[in-house]
Amino acid sequence: MKQHLRKVKVLCLTAAMALSVVSFVSAEPSKSDVSKDLAKAKQATAKYHDINKAEEDGYVPGSPPVPGMGIHYVKPILIDEEVDVTKPEALLYIETKMDLSS
Numbered sequence: 389m390k391q392h393l394r395k396v397k398v399l400c401l402t403a404a405m406a407l408s409v410v411s412f413v414s415a416e417p418s419k420s421d422v423s424k425d426l427a428k429a430k431q432a433t434a435k436y437h438d439i440n441k442a443e444e445d446g447y448v449p450g451s452p453p454v455p456g457m458g459i460h461y462v463k464p465i466l467i468d469e470e471v472d473v474t475k476p477e478a479l480l481y482i483e484t485k486m487d488l489s490s
């Protein structure tokens with residue numbers, strides 16, 4: 389399975405991003421604030437397009453692979469009540485033929 393995942397192009401999503409969006413909705417931030425946080429999250433997750441980098445940094449599978457939905461990798465030490473878009477608590481890897489490098 390690990391070899392299969394190494395061949396997977398990666399789409400990184402963070403639980404922190406999802407939580408941030410929820411908090412943004414309730415706080416009604418400006419579009420500028422949201423754009424800045426999304427840019428920070430993209431920068432923070434860019435290196436994790438390579439699943440090996442995620443594993444080197446302490447991310448471990450947090451769920452079994454689900455066809456069509458991917459597999460979540462989590463970094464347990466980061467899971468808490470705080471939201472920091474620069475420190476993703478979870479990453480989602482999906483199999484795709486798309487080039488996600490841009």
